[in-house]
Structure formats: C-alpha cells, structure tokens
Amino acid sequence: MNVRLEGITKSFLGVAVLRGVDLELRPGEVHALVGENGAGKSTLLKVLAGVHRPDSGRIVLDDEEVSFGSPRDAHAAGIAIIHQELALLDHRSVAENVFLGREPVRRGRVDGRAMETETRRLLDWLGVRTIDPASPVSRLSVAQRQVVEIVKALSADARVLAMDEPTAALADHEVELLYALVRRLCERGMAVLYVSHRMREVFDLSRRITVLKDGAFVATTATADIDSDRLVRLMVGRPLDALYPERGHDPGDVRLALRGAGNGRVRDLTFEVRAGEIVGLAGLQGSGRSATARAIWGVEPFTAGSLEVDGTPVHVDGPRTAVRVGIGYVTEDRKGEGLALRQSVRDNVLLARRAALRGAAARRSDDLAALLDAVTVTARGPHQEVRYLSGGNQQKVVLGKWLAVEPRVLVVDEPTRGVDVGAKQTVHRLLRDLAGRGMAILVISSELPELIGLSDRVVVLHQGSVAGELPAGASEEAVMRLATGHGLGDAA
Structure with missing residues (x-):
C-alpha cells in the first residue's frame, strides 16, 4: 500500500507543531524519519495513526483520500504503530496480546487454541521460533516483546508499520534480530516508517530519509545520496564534528x-x-x-x-x-x-x-x-x-x-x-x-x-x-x- 501525507499541519493551543509536512511511504521500503526532539516526528506518527486529526492537508492511501477519526480507523485501513513504550499486558500470554480486542470466538467462548495456532503461524512466517505463543509476556525480553508487537500488527493485516525508536532499549545482538525482521517485512511488501536518532540504523536500513526541523518538512532524500555529516546539517544546522x-x-x-x-x-x-x-x-x-x-x-x-x-x-x-x-x-x-x-x-x-x-x-x-x-x-x-x-x-x-x-x-x-x-x-x-x-x-x-x-x-x-x-x-x-x-x- 502506498501512503502519502501531503501538506499536513497541526497546532495545539495556537502553537504550530506541524507546518506543511509531506511524506510518502512505499511498499517494500524502509523510510526513515529523522529530526531533533520537538521536530514533530511523534505528532506526525499520531496523525498517521488516527490519534490526531490534521488541521489541514490530506492522507492518501493508494490514490484515495482518507480521514481517520480514531486509531481504530487507521488500523482498519492497514496502518499499525509500534511506540517506544510497548503496549503489552505482562500477565497475559503472547497469543492473548496479539489478539487483544479481536479474540476469535467459537461456540460462544474465546478460542484460545485458534489464537495460539495463528500466532505460531505468524511467528514462523517471520522466522522466529524462540517465542512460545502460550508464554506470558512477562517472561520475554524487550526484543521479544518488539516481535510480539510486530506479530500483533501482522495479525490485523497491517500493510504499513511505523516504528518509533524501536532499538532504544535493545542490546546489541537484539538489534540484529530487529534488523532481520524489518528486512523480512519489506521483502514481503510492507511499507515501514522507521523513526530513530541512531544514524547507523538509519543508514543500515532505510532506502529514503525524510528530515523534519521545528515542525517543518526539510527534505526527502535517497539514503544512498547523503552521508552522516550532511544529514546532521539538515537536522540541526551543524556538522557532525561539532557533536x-x-x-x-x-x-x-x-x-x-x-x-x-x-x-x-x-x-x-x-x-x-x-x-x-x-x-x-x-x-x-x-x-x-x-x-x-x-x-x-x-x-x-x-x-x-x-x-x-x-x-x-x-x-x-x-x-x-x-x-x-x-x-x-x-x-x-x-x-x-x-x-x-x-x-x-x-x-x-x-x-x-x-x-x-x-x-x-x-x-x-x-x-x-x-x-x-x-x-x-x-x-x-x-x-x-x-x-x-x-x-x-x-x-x-x-x-x-x-x-x-x-x-x-x-x-x-x-x-x-x-x-x-x-x-x-x-x-x-x-x-x-x-x-x-x-x-x-x-x-x-x-x-x-x-x-x-x-x-x-x-x-x-x-x-x-x-x-x-x-x-x-x-x-x-x-x-x-x-x-x-x-x-x-x-x-x-
């Protein structure tokens, strides 16, 4: 699914947070979104997720303009967001978290076996065999919880996945697991919006990069056409050496x-x-x-x-x-x-x-x-x-x-x-x-x-x-x- 955000603006209490932002997400591509804190990245994600309605501008899915009144509308359109603070219930199983609010019912009762079977199928599809669908989430590492969030998005037929600082709490070897999963999702045609402060991840994973500064769109560039120093200059107006x-x-x-x-x-x-x-x-x-x-x-x-x-x-x-x-x-x-x-x-x-x-x-x-x-x-x-x-x-x-x-x-x-x-x-x-x-x-x-x-x-x-x-x-x-x-x- 191709997604375009065109001329998105958003203000809170008269303060402009987004000012005419453009962004395009393409199937099979990781698109990095970068900028300093306060650049408007999180607000743009919330507009995409249906949490906030834009004051002006439009969202276009496969050439059809849409309007999201709630996160449920965005989910129904195939858009999923994985926030930095993971929203999982520790005391419930992996499968129960994956199907939370969408539990399959058989003969008037929640069909736990069906949830576990489908969760296992999706984990296998991702190539992950170290997570038991029946295991409580409380037993999982942070990286494994990220996997559960991805499976949750897949179970809802998401075609666009936005990830906000997904490696912030991961160990080095867990980052490699996330890399592999993101690449696998793209190979299967999903569009991935990747928000990160880590330059290495941005250059390792993305095909294109969009830069925001002070709520405004600065540039979108092919990753292959820019280096770290120039990217930092676009973000903060200073060369990388000045860090x-x-x-x-x-x-x-x-x-x-x-x-x-x-x-x-x-x-x-x-x-x-x-x-x-x-x-x-x-x-x-x-x-x-x-x-x-x-x-x-x-x-x-x-x-x-x-x-x-x-x-x-x-x-x-x-x-x-x-x-x-x-x-x-x-x-x-x-x-x-x-x-x-x-x-x-x-x-x-x-x-x-x-x-x-x-x-x-x-x-x-x-x-x-x-x-x-x-x-x-x-x-x-x-x-x-x-x-x-x-x-x-x-x-x-x-x-x-x-x-x-x-x-x-x-x-x-x-x-x-x-x-x-x-x-x-x-x-x-x-x-x-x-x-x-x-x-x-x-x-x-x-x-x-x-x-x-x-x-x-x-x-x-x-x-x-x-x-x-x-x-x-x-x-x-x-x-x-x-x-x-x-x-x-x-x-x-």
Missing part, C-alpha cells in the same frame, strides 16, 4: 583507580581515571561494562581487589556510600533508576545533594536556576513533573543532579540513549565541562563513534576483564578487535 567538543588539557592526579577489582560478573579489573579526564569503557554486550559501573556504584559491590578514590581505598557497599565518598552515577535506565518521574524538575535536581549532604546544605536550592541554566533544561518551570519532559531534557536533569554536588568521580552509562542529535551535543559539552572542573568521568556507550569522539582514552573489556587500552582517536576497528578478543596484546 564532540575539543578534548581537555593534560589530566591531573588519579581520581578513580581499580586494582584487580572483581565480583561474580567481572574480574581483575585494573585501570585509572584522572582528574579532568574522560575515559571510555567499551565492549560487546555482556562484556561487563554495566556490571563494572554498578560495582563502582555499590549496587553489586566488588568482592576482590580494591577501589580507590583520590588514592584512598574505599569499600562502596551501596549508592549512598558511593555518593558520600564522591562517586556519582548516571544509569542507562534513566526512567526506571535515574529519575523520580512524578516529582518535579527541582526535586530531581536536588536528589543527590540531599543524599550527599546534611542539614541546611542538603536543603539549599538558591542555585537551582543556575544549575538548570547550566544544563540547558527546557521546561515550563522547576515545578514541572519530569515525566512530561523529552528524553533529552530528562537526561539533562540527571546530569544537573550531579552538577549540584560535583562528585569527584562520575560514571555515565549510555549518556545519550534515546536523545536527539542536538541534545547529544549538549550532553557531550556538559560532560566535557564537568571534566574541565576536575571531575574524573568514566563513560560507557554502545555507539562507538560517540565513545571515541568523547573519550581521552578507551579501556576495552572482553568477557569480564580488561582486554586493552587505546589512545584518543582510536579507530572503531581497533576497539572491535579488542572487544571480540582478536586484538589481545596488540593495544597500547
């Missing part, structure tokens, strides 16, 4: 040191991070990157070797202890672990200060405005609940929380996961600014260009231990050789 600030001056004394540190998940970790330095921690999924971060933070403490802060061995047995010895931690799961989503921006920024200090110092908030200004948070005000902010602004709030106490060591796991290109630049600048204040920063990122562009050195893990260390500007190939175990002994 990474200049590296700092010579680092100072050792702030964080691991000496033969280990626990059940990592072993014999030995490396240092100096004041004013950003050290990248690289490795494949399961190599021990996040396990190292959580051990430093005291969630899964080291049981062997030593952890030193400013030359003094410390025993960190929990986050509160970590804060008190001068260690901060930005988790990869900002919504689940890094923020109190129903609390205000103000309360979130002051969380670490209240944990680290006592008495009047813990309660002081006279510098709140300066803190929010330093991390460039865009919000209605300090009393707005954090859950209503964009992913980029939520991440800035997390960084603001640590700026409020200025720990000596900051461990940052996936600093820009799920944030747009413009917000990435801000996060990178903030990290470099914190290093400039003398903080020692350890950064973990699944995006190798980010890790290399941001770090002064890169420590690479392989199967839970240090495989080697690389200098600033090392190639992705050099990192991957160590990460896969093929370059052991070759690193500097």
